[in-house]
Amino acid sequence: MACEERIRASMSCPACNRKIDEATAIQEDRAKPMVGDISVCLYCGTLLRFITVDPLRCRIMTDLDLKDISPESYAKLKFIQARILGDISK
Numbered sequence: 001m002a003c004e005e006r007i008r009a010s011m012s013c014p015a016c017n018r019k020i021d022e023a024t025a026i027q028e029d030r031a032k033p034m035v036g037d038i039s040v041c042l043y044c045g046t047l048l049r050f051i052t053v054d055p056l057r058c059r060i061m062t063d064l065d066l067k068d069i070s071p072e073s074y075a076k077l078k079f080i081q082a083r084i085l086g087d088i089s090k
């Protein structure tokens with residue numbers, strides 16, 4: 001079940017450097033991310049991983065990170081990424 005609660009953030013995407021001021025959980029029943037959780041930049045579609053939560057900071061996911069996630073989660077991430085990149089090209 002998706003959680004509609006959003007959390008405030010103050011960080012920049014390490015890939016596109018756009019300011020990220022909000023995060024929303026799309027799958028879990030909690031909105032607050034934990035270290036190691038995965039995110040997707042809504043500006044550039046880059047897959048990110050939270051490295052701290054107070055303050056909220058993330059880094060670009062590596063190939064090694066991608067090996068740690070389930071095929072189902074990977075498929076969801078790629079779907080979200082494709083939607084973002086499709087929106088960008090419109």
Ligand SMILES: [Zn+2]
Pocket residue numbers: 013014015016017018041042043044045046
């Ligand atoms: Zn970005």
